[in-house]
Amino acid sequence: MTxxxxxxxxxxxxxxxxxxxxxxxxFKFSAAPVSxxxxxxxxxxxxxxxxxxxxxxxxxxxxxxxxxxxxxAILGLGLMSGAIFFHLTKLGIEVQNDSGKLFLLALxxxxxxxxxxxxxxxxxxxxxxx
Numbered sequence: 001m002t003x004x005x006x007x008x009x010x011x012x013x014x015x016x017x018x019x020x021x022x023x024x025x026x027f028k029f030s031a032a033p034v035s036x037x038x039x040x041x042x043x044x045x046x047x048x049x050x051x052x053x054x055x056x057x058x059x060x061x062x063x064x065x066x067x068x069x070x071x072x073a074i075l076g077l078g079l080m081s082g083a084i085f086f087h088l089t090k091l092g093i094e095v096q097n098d099s100g101k102l103f104l105l106a107l108x109x110x111x112x113x114x115x116x117x118x119x120x121x122x123x124x125x126x127x128x129x130x
Contacts, residue, residue, distance in 0.1 A: 010119060014069060017076060017112040018060040020105055028053035034096050042086055055079055063116070070123050073116035080110040 001009075027035045028049050039045035039052075056079060062072030083106040087093055093103045117124060 010116075013112055013115060014063045017073075017109055017116065018063045020109050021056045021060045021063075021076060021079075024105075025053050025057060028056075034098070037096060038086075038091060038102075041091060052079065069116055070120040070127075073113040073120065076109055077113040077117065080106045080113065084110065 026032070031046070031049070035049050036045055039049040042048060055075060059072045059075040059079060062068040062075065065072075084103070087095070087103045087106065093100045095102055
């Protein structure tokens, strides 16, 4: 695989991750019934819904900014870890007959963020050593 192919693949992973995070913002910021339901069940409505949306927006932007991918991936991983935790403990895998779609998207973003962190491991290790 050439360097160009690797770079294209890496950008594709970043873009897919950011798009998944960004597509949920409409639902969070417009107070869509499913988002209000989720955060009401968690006792975090509306501040949790809006705050999570803002953090997801920040993660998406960081993922796509040159040199900031590591930070976006770490933030995305943290957010999706929280989402997975709440699906497994309070919400259930299926939320309002979504066939587990939200849970699956959280798993996908988690895996992609872990991959991106792995690609930035030298930068991560340098940050840890500071």
